[in-house]
Amino acid sequence: MQDLFQFESFQSPVYPHEELIIDAFAGGGGASTGIEQALGRSPDIAINHCDKALAMHAQNHPDTIHLTESVWDVDLKTHTNGRPVGLLWASPDCRHFSRAGGKRILSPEVRMLAWSIVHFCQKLKAKRPRVIMVENVVEFKGWGPLDDEGNQIKSRAGETFEQWCEALRKLGYKLEVRVLRASDYGAPTIRKRLFIIARRDGKPIVWPAPTHGDPNKAEFVGSGLRPWRTAAECIDWSIPCKSIFNRKKPLVPKTMKRIAAGIQKFVIDAQEPFILNMSHGGRLEPLRRPMTTIKTEKGGCRALVIPCVDRQYGNSKCADITDPLGTVTAGGGGGSALVAAFLHKYYGQKRDGEIRGHLPDSPLHTLTTARRYGLVTSHLTMMRGSCKHGRSVDQPMPTNTAGGNHIAEVRSFLTAYYGTSVGQKLSRPIGTTTTKDRFGLVSVEISGEPYVITDIGMRMLTSRELYRANGYPEGHIIDFEHNGKPFSKEEQVAKCGNGVPPPWAKALSQANCPEMIVRAEAA
Template sequence: MLVTMTDLFCGAGGSTCGALQIPGVRVVMAANHSRHAINTHQHNHPTTDHDCADISQVVPTRYPRTDILWGSPECTHHTRARGKKRGHGEFDGGLFATDGTDEAAIRSRATMHDIARFAEHHRYRAIIVENVPDARWWGPEEAPGFAFDNWVRSVALWGPYDYRIVYLDSCHAQAAGPGSRSRRPRMYVIFWRKGDRAPDFDKWLRPYGVCPRHGWVRLMQCFERTRVCSPERPWGVYGVKTGQYVYRCPRVECRHQVVEPQVRGAAEAIDFTLPARTIGERSRPLVANTMRKIRAGWEKYRQAVRGEGAVIEPYMIELHGGGSSHRPATAPMSTLTAGGINHGVVYADPAVHDLLPYYGNSSAQPVTAPMPTLTTRDRHGLIGYAVSLEECRYRMLIPREAARAMEFPEDFVFLGDRDQTIEMIGNAVTTNAARDLVGMVVEALTGEDVSLPANSSSLPVSADPETPQAAAQPTASVPSIPAQGS
């Protein structure tokens, strides 16, 4: 059954790439204000109609009616990463305006209203809106969330729609294929017409993980109870120590053990064959802050000491943002941004290496030892040996590696210079998140199950006795968050 989709604020095409992975989906229309983004989208999706325009100035009748609207309104001025408050555009100390009103911020956030304008005319069967989690608190400082609440109601009235707000990190979007190799916490608002079949959120939004007692299980998302978040009013990002929600085993026998979901590592996106100078070979020393992060990673990720040197696991450093200064390459990259490549990779000479299993509590083994149990996924990487930190190699990631971490296809072509390419990648929707969310909605619209891969690389089928094969269905019922807007 053919299901049609419009992609507003489409960027280079991550959301379109993901949607087209679902059988029967056709992206009819894609629109964005950026010329190089539209050129890139059109080059990679020639059968889709395109419009390069300021969407706030577009009359909805200009575009054809479709079954689904995917919208990614501008998120730049919703996120706290810009260092400003999350309000409605106000900040202290404007140059001309006595109240310091930031008109650009207000116009940026107002792109959310374009979703309601298009819903009013087209009455889509379903709508998916993507933004940063902080968009939930859109509103004046004295009433955070007021503008967002009104926006949700304004969209829901036009269906009329039921809706549910989903908080999902792209590395955990694994239902119809692998998760992303980068972290990308996002908020998705899913609208569907009242009376129609609701999407099966449990089927599509529960990643796998290893419970110490029950082995591989499908995990349930559990929000902590804080001042701004609760299970009844969920909001936030994933994180065992610093986030607002975690994943737990659904079985009561282990008292709903907190479990880290299975994820893919940044190492799967990095090309370790590319040339990189050693730190000691550099004619101009790295800046002090970069060296501080590199040295901290060296101290943390050395697996073992042999003679005068050490076995070192490849690791990444974050020059700005990301929430940390370094992380192992077996973990997903921190969030990629439009402001420039902010990731560097450090690794020892690959000519002298050990074998590193990526799963469980494994440690490095020499290449002369038998290879540990092989699984259906590539779970082994090469790590190097270095006498000192100065012998390690360091370089910044290239755009192709960043695109790979965002799950763009290998043959995807970006049209633009390096800075424009980085901007397009950093602004994109990860294709795997769009794949799963569109698949979930298509299944609800058609009434036909969208088959999930029986032996996908995203599923934990393993011959390792410590990681038994997962059940095909959840091991226990999970209390779900009811639809909102009813």
């Protein structure tokens, strides 16, 4: 295949005197972005057989040489032109090891991709990478041989992984292996991955200390950690949710059950809702603390939010939105949906049956002595898997996947009701609908006041929200033209699911390659 950029022999366009940095299996640029944030420079070479992946990578790292080739075919010895490699980052295809991908083995060639790292080192000989960082799913550590039917032999799990590690040791590398969680390093997602750091320069392997933690755990106090980032800060609250009812294509029963379970847990039974401050960048404010100054301009209102994230597939447990978002993976699972309940107060019959509810990002209506303003609740639901009730938005995002966007936002419209009726059982025929009354789907009491749910909305999360959840900077380019056509949302999500959250790459590169940081020359 042809390179995206043609050249006779490699010369770094920006750093001709530095050790080279190579991003093998480069996707949409997550690892490279983290490396750039840490070292002040993008990788010199990025390799991937997928031209779409490198197209996004090139948008964000234009100075990098992009090789659209198989890792088995690329001639690194020629491309490095005799220069030493300081850092090799490698994230081999994880589909054969991930639980999200099931037990089916796609191809022996893909399953063996990690051996290409050893192949690189053998070909480069004395110029082989000084530091190697490998990222994969946790199950990669159980890499072992297969039987004649293509199933892994359980009694030999981990055997091939140990052989792979030993091959690197024979090339002069010292290895260490750890499992890290992205939410511990500032990415608002709960994604966990296995990391292998190998180096042959005699320097110690350094594992960066976590920077964020669960503020609800007792050990958090006095730890010096920052509270983990949440799904709520990734969500664009101005995007409306379409009602789950009266759709041209009705939602499947399983999805409706998950939404109902999420409403029960995160709206009806919620113990600690929080206020969404629509100014200050959507800051979250717990109810147990005094409310900040309320402004009169647009964006200054508050909304009560009782959110959750519902994971729709896999074995992952549901959690509320105070947790990081689940991992965005490449296997088609892990999707989450945002479930939000809008609470509108309704004090009997008003003029023309008017109910003064509105979205939280709209200007506040004129205040009167009659309290008539509503509160907004939200949670996330996953459109696949075994998760029953979703996840709160004040936790990090659940794991998403590259096979499709399965994270949806659900909003429940609740009306505080002080009229002649507070709803009826769903088993009874609904009464006559008039312009001066409303029928609640569910009756609920919040702080001693009666509410009814008058509607529930749901929308899938956008690509940008998913990239935020995985710790990508806001300026990361995901919307561009490729081969004369807009880069599709499906491809954007896939590159996010396949990608490495930048905060990981940043922390690991800073800790282990500080000598490679580009420093400004003194004037």
